[in-house]
Every structure is written in C-alpha cells, then in structure tokens.
Amino acid sequence: xxxxxxxxxxxxxxxxxxxxxxxxxxxxxxxxxxxxxxxxxxxxxxxxxxxxxxxxxxxxxxxxxxxxxxxxxxxxxxxxxxxxxxxxxxxxxxxxxxxxxxxxxxxxxxxxxxxxxxxxxxxxxxxxxxxxxxxxxxxxxxxxxxxxxxxxxxxxxxxxxxxxxxxxxxxxxxxxxxxxxxxxxxxxxxxxxxxxxxxxxxxxxxxxxxxxxxxxxxxxxxxxxxxxxxxxxxxxxxxxxxxxxxxxxxxxxxxxxxxxxxxxxxxxxxxxxxxxxxxxxxxxxxxxxxxxxxxxxxxxxxxxxxxxxxxxxxxxxxxxxxxxxxxxxxxxxxxxxxxxxxxxxxxxxxxxxxxxxxxxxxxxxxxxxxxxxxxxxxxxxxxxxxxxxxxxxxxxxxxxxxxxxxxxxxxxxxxxx
Numbered sequence: 001x002x003x004x005x006x007x008x009x010x011x012x013x014x015x016x017x018x019x020x021x022x023x024x025x026x027x028x029x030x031x032x033x034x035x036x037x038x039x040x041x042x043x044x045x046x047x048x049x050x051x052x053x054x055x056x057x058x059x060x061x062x063x064x065x066x067x068x069x070x071x072x073x074x075x076x077x078x079x080x081x082x083x084x085x086x087x088x089x090x091x092x093x094x095x096x097x098x099x100x101x102x103x104x105x106x107x108x109x110x111x112x113x114x115x116x117x118x119x120x121x122x123x124x125x126x127x128x129x130x131x132x133x134x135x136x137x138x139x140x141x142x143x144x145x146x147x148x149x150x151x152x153x154x155x156x157x158x159x160x161x162x163x164x165x166x167x168x169x170x171x172x173x174x175x176x177x178x179x180x181x182x183x184x185x186x187x188x189x190x191x192x193x194x195x196x197x198x199x200x201x202x203x204x205x206x207x208x209x210x211x212x213x214x215x216x217x218x219x220x221x222x223x224x225x226x227x228x229x230x231x232x233x234x235x236x237x238x239x240x241x242x243x244x245x246x247x248x249x250x251x252x253x254x255x256x257x258x259x260x261x262x263x264x265x266x267x268x269x270x271x272x273x274x275x276x277x278x279x280x281x282x283x284x285x286x287x288x289x290x291x292x293x294x295x296x297x298x299x300x301x302x303x304x305x306x307x308x309x310x311x312x313x314x315x316x317x318x319x320x321x322x323x324x325x326x327x328x329x330x331x332x333x334x335x336x337x338x339x340x341x342x343x344x345x346x347x348x349x350x351x352x353x354x355x356x357x358x359x360x361x362x363x364x365x366x367x368x369x370x371x372x373x374x375x376x377x378x379x380x381x382x383x384x385x386x387x388x389x390x391x392x393x394x395x396x397x398x399x400x401x402x403x404x405x406x407x408x409x410x411x412x413x414x415x416x417x
Contacts, residue, residue, distance in 0.1 A: 004057050004058050018048070028043060055076055055079055057085065069106035084117040086119065121145065122138075123149065128172055145187070151191055174200075188206070188207040191209055226391065230385075260356050261356070282303045285320065300317075307342060314336070364389050
C-alpha cells in the first residue's frame with residue numbers, strides 16, 4: 001500500500017518493481033539475466049504473483065491531498081498499481097458519495113485500458129446503518145471494488161489514524177456487509193493486525209496496516225536508555241589514568257545530551273498542546289464555513305485533523321477568514337498565531353534532533369578511542385560500548401528497519417508457525 005503524495009522517483013520505482021535495478025537483482029544476487037525482455041523473467045513473475053500494489057490519495061496523511069481526480073489517476077497509472085482508491089471523507093458518508101460520483105466520472109477514460117488500475121470506492125459512516133447505506137450507493141454508482149474506511153480513531157499527539165474505534169464494531173460492520181454481499185471483494189482500510197487475522201479470514205476480507213510492525217523507537221530514544229545505563233553502571237568504573245580525560249569528556253557530552261533531551265521533550269509537549277488547540281480551532285472554522293460558505297467548506301474538512309499547517313494551507317485559512325469577514329478579528333489572530341507557533345516548535349524540535357546527532361557522533365568517536373587505548377574493559381563494558389556505537393553509527397532508516405525486522409519475526413512468523 002502506497003499513497004500519491006510520494007516523489008516522482010518513488011512512483012517510477014514502484015512502477016518498475018521488482019525490477020527497478022537491472023544491474024543488480026536482489027532476488028538472484030547478481031545482474032539481471034533478462035535485460036532484453038524483462039517480461040520473460042520467472043523470478044519477476046513469481047514475485048509479482050505474490051504481490052499486490054495498491055495506492056490511495058494520501059488524504060489522511062499530515063498534509064492531506066489537493067489533487068484533482070485527473071491528477072490522482074495519472075499518478076495511479078504512473079505507479080502501475082492494481083488498485084487505486086478514491087478520495088473519501090472520514091466518517092462522512094454523504095460527502096464521500098459526492099466524491100465517489102466525481103471519481104466514477106473521471107475514471108471513464110481509464111476503465112477499459114489494458115493494465116489500468118481498478119478503482120476502489122470507500123464506504124464511510126458513523127453507524128452500521130450508514131455504512132450499509134453508503135456501500136449500497138457505491139454499488140449503484142458502478143463500483144465493483146469497495147473498501148471500508150473510517151474504522152480507526154486517532155492516537156493522541158499524532159497525525160495517524162492508528163487504532164480501531166472498536167474491534168467489535170469493526171467486525172459488526174464487516175459481518176453485515178459480508179452477509180448482504182457474500183461474493184463481493186471487501187477490503188478493511190488500515191485494520192490489519194495478526195490478532196485479527198482469523199476473523200478477517202473467516203469473513204474473507206482483505207485488509208492492510210503496517211502500524212503494528214512499525215512501532216519503533218527513534219535512534220535518539222534508544223540511545224537515551226543505553227547512555228543512561230552506561231553512565232550509571234559502567235562509565236564510573238573506568239578509573240585508569242590514561243582514560244580519565246576521555247571519561248571526563250564523555251561525561252560532559254552525556255550531560256549536554258541529557259539537557260538537550262529535556263529541552264526537546266518540553267518542546268514536544270508544547271507542540272502536542274498546540275496541535276490539540278489548532279485542531280479545535282480548525283474544527284470551529286470548518287463548522288462555520290459549512291454554515292456560511294458551504295461551497296468552500298469541503299477543502300477544510302481534513303484541516304480539522306492536522307496539527308501543523310504548511311504555508312499554502314495557512315494562506316487558504318487566511319483567505320477563508322477574509323471571506324468570513326474575520327481577517328482582523330481576535331479569533332483570527334489567535335488561530336494564525338497558533339499555526340505559526342506550531343511550525344516554529346516543529347523546527348526547534350528538529351534543531352534539537354540535529355544537535356543530539358552531533359553529540360552522538362562525538363560520543364562514538366570517544367568510545368572508539370576508549371576501546372583503542374588498550375584499557376582492560378570487562379566483557380559487559382565492551383558489549384555495552386559496542387551496542388551504543390552500533391546505534392550511533394546506524395542511520396535513522398537502518399535503525400527503524402532493524403526494529404521492523406524484529407517485530408515482523410515476532411508477530412508474523414510466530415503467527416504462521
């Protein structure tokens with residue numbers, strides 16, 4: 001599952017998958033043997049038979065989407081996906097149906113194209129009855145593939161919809177749909193977890209969600225724990241004269257790092273509060289636009305879920321306030337101040353992150369020198385130093401992937417064994 005808010009390079013790479021690099025094939029561990037006619041490659045065929053490429057608009061990501069259906073469908077085609085999802089409106093069945101009508105109209109030129117994507121409708125609702133009604137309307141519009149959205153709720157202090165509203169509610173909705181449409185293709189957006197696998201299989205419902213895999217710590221959070229342990233249990237034990245200067249330097253670096261961690265934590269808490277406040281203000285603005293200027297209100301529906309707005313989105317808010325006659329009101333001033341403050345806090349947090357990474361590099365150098373000085377270190381100290389160095393030298397991406405591999409091994413392999 002991907003989304004349309006990706007770079008052109010990524011979109012082209014997904015189109016070529018799994019053969020984005022013909023000079024070296026990871027599957028066979030060498031150069032591609034079918035460069036002249038890649039379609040004849042049995043390895044490629046096997047991988048594609050085991051893979052389904054699907055894409056959505058990215059509407060529920062941090063900055064949402066401003067794509068038209070024409071632009072969105074061009075991206076789906078460029079990415080070579082099998083399924084392309086319409087733009088839905090979270091828990092708003094009527095607005096979702098209106099979007100579905102536009103999607104069906106825009107899909108006509110693609111419908112009979114060879115290798116075109118399958119357009120996927122999305123049923124939304126607040127109740128089981130709303131879901132069933134929305135699903136029925138989508139079928140009447142001509143959708144042959146319908147996914148079920150809106151089954152998630154938001155985690156606090158995050159832009160993600162990452163937890164089920166209710167496991168019972170999810171299976172009630174899916175169960176009712178399956179009972180009424182026993183032969184339909186059904187897909188539960190964002191709802192997969194190994195613990196739900198048996199229930200989904202029983203209903204013959206597909207689902208996605210990688211959040212249960214991607215529950216990982218950022219590199220600096222891992223280091224916080226490791227360095228605290230190192231400082232408390234190992235650093236003070238290094239008493240050899242030849243390393244006293246190094247130990248003092250490491251102590252200073254760790255102290256500076258701890259101060260930066262506290263600053264970053266305080267900034268993150270302030271941003272957390274700022275995001276909550278902004279979502280409330282944007283929700284109030286959206287409701288007022290629905291009442292006073294309903295024709296532009298849909299553009300702001302997803303702003304109610306954002307905690308940080310970019311410059312273009314801020315300009316849209318300013319224009320909306322102007323249209324409401326509130327551009328110079330105290331309410332507008334507080335809203336715009338909230339938007340600006342959140343962006344500033346986000347940048348400050350990034351700055352602290354960069355500072356922490358600089359200290360990490362210096363600590364890695366000190367630990368390397370410590371091991372190179374010929375000082376007799378206990379096996380436990382050597383192990384801790386090696387673990388810290390490994391994390392420091394890893395990239396953020398490789399550190400995440402290592403945790404992802406571990407989660408996959410624990411969750412997926414354990415379930416299949």
